[in-house]
Amino acid sequence: MAAMLKLSLSYLSRSKIQNLLIALLILLSALLVSTAVIILANTGNQFKEMHERTHGSHQILTFDKGLNDPKAVYDWWASQDGVEVSTLLRYRPLSGITFNDLDIPNLYLYMMDTPALPWKVDKLVFSSGLQSAVPEQGSVWIPTSMANAYTISAGDTIGFKTGSSTLDLKVSGIVVDIPYGAPFTNTARVWMNPADYQADFHSLGGKDTYMMGIHFNDYSMNSDYWDHYASETGAPFLETKMEFESIASFYLIISQIVGFIMVFLGVVMMIIALITIGFTISDAILANYQTIGILKSLGLTSNRTIGTYVIQYSLLSVVAILPGIALSVLVSKFIINISVSSLRVGSSDIAIKGSSAAILVGVSLFALVLLFVVLYARKARSIQPVQAIRYGMSESDHTRMSNRIHSPLGNWIGFGRMPVLAVIGIRNLIKNSKSSILMFLLTTVASSVLVLGYVLLTSITGIYQTAAKWGYDNANIAAVVVNNSTFPKDEFKQLLAEDSRIRYVGWQGNITGVFSPESSSEIHGQTISLYLSVLDGSYQELGFENLRGNNPQQENEIAVGVSVAKTLNKDLGDLIDLYIQGEKRTFIITGIYQAIANMSVSGRITMDAVRTVNPAYSDFDAIFINVNDPTQANTVANELNERFKSSASVVTQKTLLDSVYAEAADILIYPMSLIGLLFILATFIIIFSTCRISIRKENKTYGIYKSIGMTSRRIRLSVAMGVTVLSVIGAVLGSVIGVYVLPVLLEMILSGYGIVQLPLILNWGGIILFACLSIGAAALGSWFSSRVIGEASPRMLVIE
Template identity: 45%
Template sequence: MYAVWKLCWSNLIIKKVQNSFIAIIIMLSTFLLTTAVLVINNTNRVYEDMHAKTHGAHQILRLENGIHDPGQVHQWWAAQEGVRASDMMRYRYLSSMSHAGEEIPNVDLFMMNTPQGPYSVDKLLFVQGEERKAPEPGTAWIPTSLAYSNDIKVGDPIEFKTDKGTFQLRVAAVVIDISYCSPFATSGRIWMNDQDYDTHMSPLHGGDMYMIGLRFDDYSQHRAYWEGFARALGGPYLESVKDFESISSYYMIANRIISFIMVFLAVVMISVALYTLGFTISDAILSSYRTIGIIKSIGLTSRKVVSVYVSQYTLIALMSVLPGIGLSFFFSNQIVNSSMAYLNTGTDRNVQFLELAIWVGAVVIAVIFLSALLFSYKAHSVQPAQAIRYGMSEKKGSRALGMESTWKKKLLKLGSLPIEMVIGLRGIRKNARGSVLILVISALCTAVLVFGFIFVYSISSIHGTIGKWGYDSSDLSIRIDNPAVLSYDQLREDVLTDVRVKNYSRYGDANAVLPLNQELSAGKNQDTMGILLTVAEGNYDEIGYENIKGRNPLNDQEISVGVNIARSLNIDLGDPVDIYIEGVKHTLTVTGIYQAIANMAYTGRITAEVIQEGSRDDESVMNTVFINLQDGVSIEGFVNELHLRYGSAIGTASQAALVDEVFSQAVMILILPMSIMILLFLIITFVIIYSISRINMKKESRTYGIYKSIGMTSRQIRMSVTAGIFVISTLGALVGIPLGLTGLPPLLNFILADYGIVKVPLIMNGAGVAAMFPLSIMAACIGCWLASRSVRTTSPRILTME
C-alpha cells in the first residue's frame, strides 16, 4: 500500500499544473450543480416558510359580478372544518397611482377596506412602519412589490385617480402581502382605513366587490370541499378564483429558469471533465508505459497500478468538491435574495446549507472515482517485456509507424501552406483525441455564449417581441379616469379620428368559468376552471396580439385560448367550448391558440359583441383604448398633447413603459447568473486547452527540439502549435453557433411550458452573435500560447534528449 501512495503522491507533485486544472474543472462543475440545487430548494423553502408564517391563502375568491351572494359564500366556507376563511373584505378597482408627481404605469389596484386584525388568512408582515390593527385615517399600507420597485417609503404621499377626482394618502407601512407581492405582477392590494374607504371609494360608480381568502389544512383535499360547495350553491361557482399555483408561480419562475440552465450546463461541464479525465489518464499511461512495465516486472500488480490513478484523481475530486460547494453557498444566496426580495423582512436571510448539497458533492466524487477506475483499467494490458522494449504495445508501435508514413505522404500535398500551419495541422492529426476534445469544448463554449447572449438580449429587448408573450404591441394606451369630464364617444370624436392615429381598439377584461367534463375534472381535481378573458372592440391583429396557431376571434361566436387552456381541455382549432362569462353561458368556437406569460396562459380572447350579449354594460368592461400612430409621429409628443388637453381625466402610458414595468426585474435577476455561467465556460475552455497543450508539448518535446536545432525559433514553434489550435477551435465555434441558436432554446421551452410559454420568443442579433464567435477561439489560443512557454526557455539539446 505504501508503494501505491508513494506513486500517487509523486504524480500529484510532478504534474502540479495539470492536476490543478483538473481540480478547477471539477470544482466549477460542482459549483454549478450545487448552486442549482440550492437555488431550487431554498426558493421553495423561503416561499413555503413565508406562506406558512403568514397563513397564506391557497385560494382567493373574488365576487365581483353579483352572481352569488357574498354573505352566503363566506358563511359556507367559514363553517367548514379543515378550512380557514378570511373576513369578507370589501374592495374596489383602481388603475391609477402616482408617486412624487409621476404616475406609475401598468398597475391594477385592489383598494381594500381593511378589516380589523388579527388575520386568520394572509397575515400582513410589517417591513417598514408601525404595526397596527388597521391604518389610521389618511394613511394606507402598500405591498413590498409596489414600494420596492417604485422607491416608495414610509411617510411618502401617494395619489390615486378616480372618476370623481383625485385623493392622497400617506404611506404608513410597507407590508409583505404574500398573495399579492410577487415579482413581475402588476396587481397589488392597497389597505385603506374604513373611513377613507367610505369617503373615497364607496361613492364611485358600481357596487362593492368582495374578496375571501381560503386556507386548507390539507390543500390536496380541496376538491371534496368544492363539490360540497357546488351542491350548496345548486350549481357551479361562476365567479373568479385565484388558485395556489397561480399565486406562487411568479415567485418561482425566474429561479426555475436559472436553475434549469445551471443543471444543464453543469451536466455538460461534468461530461467534459470526465472526457478530459479519460484523456489525461490515457495519456499518463501511454507516457509512462515503460515505467509501468518496469514497476510490474518487479512485482507490483495491475490492480495496484490502477489504484494509483484512482487514488490520485479521487483525492483531487475530494479537494475540489468542497470549495465548489462553499462557493455555491455564496452565489446561490445572491440569486435567492434577488428573486425573493419582495419577501425580505429586513433581517438577513441566508441560504440553508442543505444535506442535499453534500450529497451532490458525494455524487460528483463517486462519478470521478468510477471514471478514473474505468479509464485507468487499460493499465491491466501493459505487458512488461513489450513496455520495456518498445515503450508501448508492439501492436500500437506498428500502427504508429504506419500512420506516420501515411501522414508524411499527406504533408507533401500541403507544401503551398506556411510551414507553421503545416506543423500545426500535423499536431492536430497526430493528437486526434485531444483535437476532438478541443473541438467539442470550443463548440459547447460558443453555444453557451451565443445562447446566453441571445436569451438576455431577448429579455432586455422584449418590447420587440411582446406580442409573442401574450401582450399587445400598440404604441400607447389611454385610460379614461373621469367619464364625467371625458366620455369614450367624445374621445373617439376628438382624438381617435385624428389623422395621426393609424388604428385603435377599445379593450377590457372579464372573468369566465369553463366547466370540465368528468374525465378532465378528475385530472384537475376540480369541476370548473376560472380564467381571465381579454375583451376587444376592434381588430386584435392591429393592436399586436399574436397566436402560435390559428387566428384571433372576429365575431361573437369565436374565441382564442391560451396554450394551457387548450392543453387542459384537450381542445384544438375548430372545437366548440362551453363557457360562462360573468354568469351567462356561451358556446364559442376556438379559432386560435396563443402563448402568454400572464396568468400562465389560463386566459382567453373574445370580441366585445360577446359581452354586449350578457347582462353587464360593456362600458364597465371596456375601460382602455390601445392606439397605434402613423409612422414618424412622436409618441411622447402625442401623449403630452393629450395631457395638456384633458389633464387628469385620462391616464396614458407608452407600450415601452408598460413592458419595462413588468420585465425590468427579470433582466436584473437573470443578468448576473447568465454572465457568471458564460465566464465559467470561458475559463473551462482556457483551462482544458491549456492542459491538453501542455500534455502535447511534453509528448512532442523531441520533435520541437529537432525543429529548433534546424533553425526554427521558439516563436515560430509556438505559432505553429497555436495555429493548429486556432484551426480546430474555429471549426468548433462554427459548430457551436447553430447549436446555441437552435439546440439550446428547446430546453428553455421545456421549462417554461408550464408557465404558458411553449416557444420562447428569441431575438436574433447578428452583431452580438458575431461578437460571441471569437471569444472561445481567443480563450483556446491564449491557453495554447501560454502552455507552449516551455519551448522558449528550453535548449534544443535538452528537448531532443527528452
C-alpha cells in the same frame, strides 16, 4: 503502500500547474452542480413556507363586475367546513405613483381599507417598519415587491395619483403580501388607515369594490366546493377568480428556469471534467510509459500502478470538492435571495435548505472521479516493460500513431503544399485526436451556453419586440382604465376619432367564462374559470397572434390558450360550452395561442359574443391604439395621459412591458453571467491542460524544429492557430445549438406557465460576439500552455 504514496506525490509535484487546473475544474463542476441542486431543492420551499406562515389564500375573488353580491358570496363561503375566508376587503383602484420626483405610471394599485389585525387568512408579515393594528393616519403599508422594484424604504413618502391631485402618504411598513407581492409584477395592494380611506376617497367619484381570499384545508377539494356553490346558488361564480397556480407562478418561475438550466449545464460540466481527467490519465500513462515499464520490471504490480493514480486524484478531488460545496452554498444563497427577494423579512437572508443534497453531490462526484480514474488507469495493466523501454508506448500504439500521420487524410490535406505554420498546427491536431475532439466539444458547449444566456436576456429585455408571441397585443399605445365609473368614454372616443395621428383603436374588456364539466367527462368534474378577453375591434389589426388558426371574428368563435386546449383536450374546429354571465354559449375554436399572462388559462371572444348575453355590456379595461407614425407614440401617449389621468393610465407598449420584465432580466443576469464565466474558465483550463500534455509528448519534435531554425514564437503560433481554427468550428456549431436546441429545455419549464414556443430575439452580431468568447479562451489557453517551448533550449527538448 509507501512506494505508491511516494509515486503519487511525485506526480503531483512534477505537474503542479496541470494538477492545479484539474483540481480547479473539479471545483467548478462541484460548484455548478451543487448550486443547481440547492436552487432546485429550495424552489417552492420558500414560497410554501411563507404561504403556510401567513395562512395564505388559495383563491382570490374580486367583485369588480357587479355580477355577484359580495356579501352573499362571503356568507356562503364563511359557512363552509374545511374553508377559511379573509375579511371582505374594501378597496379603490388607482394607477401610478410619484417617488423621488420620478413619475411611475405603469403601476396598478388596490388602495385597501385595512381591517384591524389579526387576520385569519393572508396575514401580513412585516419586513420593515413598526407593526400595529392598522397603519397610522397619513401612512400606508406597501408590499415588498413594490418596495424592491422602486427602492422604497420605510419612512419614505409616496405620491399616489388620484386624478388631477396627488395623495402624499408616508410608508410606515413594508409587508410580505402573498397574493399580490410576487416579483416583477405591476399590481400591488396598498394598505391604508381606515380613516384616511374614508376621507381621501369619499370626495372622489366611483364606488367601492370588494375582494376576499379563500384558504382550503385541502386545496385539491376546491372544485367540489365550487360545484356545491353552483348547485346551491343556481349559477356559477361570474366574477374574477385568481387561482393558486397564478399566485405561485411568478414566485417560482425564475428559480425553476435558473435551476433547470444549471442542472443541465452542471451535468455537462461534470461530464467534461471527468472526460478531461480520463484523458489526462491516459496521456500521463503514455508520457510515463517508459518509467512505468521500468517500475514494472522491478516488481511494481499493475494494481499498485493503478493505485498511484487513485491516490493522486483522490487527494485532488478532496481538495477541490470541499471548497466547491462551500462556495455553492454561498452562490445559491445569493441567487435564491434575489429571485425570491419579495419573501425576505428584514435584512436577514432567507434560510437555505439542501445542504445534505449538496453533500451528496460532492460524494457522488468524488465516486465518479475515482471510477473514471480506475477505468482509465487500467491501461497501465497492459504495459509490457520491453515495448515501453523501446518505443515509449505499446507497439500497436506506435504503429497506429505512425499510420495516422501518414494517413490518406494527411495526403488529402496536402501538407506539402501548405505553409509550415499550418502544417505544424494541423499535424498537432491529427496526432492528438483525442485531445482535439475534447477541445472541439468543449468550445461547442461553451459557446452554446454563452449564446443561450445572451439570447435569453436579449429576448426578455426586448420583449416589446415580440409581445404578440407572449400573448400580448402589438399596439403602439395602451390606455388602461383605472376607474370605469368616472372614465369619460365618449369624450375619449371622440378625441381619438379627431386625432389624425391615430390609425386604429380597439376597446377591450374582460369577463370570466366558466367551463362546466357537464358537457365533458375528460376533466373529472372540475369547473374551470377562464379569463376571457372581449374586444370591440379586430384582434388581427392590433397584432394578437396565434400558434395555430385565427382570432375570432364572429360571435360564435373563440381562440383559447394552450393550457385550456390541453386541459380540455380541444383542438381547432372543436366546440366548447362556456357560461358567460350566467348563460350558456357554444363556441367553435378558431385559434390556439400562448400567453404568459394567466398561464394561458384564457380565451378571446368578440364584443358581439358578450352582447348576445348582455346587450348593454360596455365595460372596458383597456383601449389599444395604433398610430400612423410609431415615432409619435410617446408624444400621443403623454398627451392622452395628461388629459385623462384622473381615470386612466396611458403609456406606450414598451413602457408597459419594460416595467414588468426589466426586473426579471435583472434577476436572470447574475446566474447566467456566472454560468458563462465558469464555462469560459473551464474552456481555458481544459485547453491549457490538454495542450500542455500534447506539447510534453512532442518535446523532441519541437526541439528538432528549433534546431533547424524555427523560432519558439512561430512554433507556439502554429499550435495556437490549429486550436483556434478548431474552436471556431466548435463555436459555429455551439451557436446553432444555443439558438435552436437549448431553448427547447426552457420550453419544457415555460410550458407549465403557458409558453410552449419561446419567442427569441436573434441579434446575430451579439451572438457572434459571445460565441467568440469561447474562441478567445481556447486561443489563450493554447498560447499560454506553449510557453514551455520558448523556455527550453533545443538541446534539452531533444534530450527529453
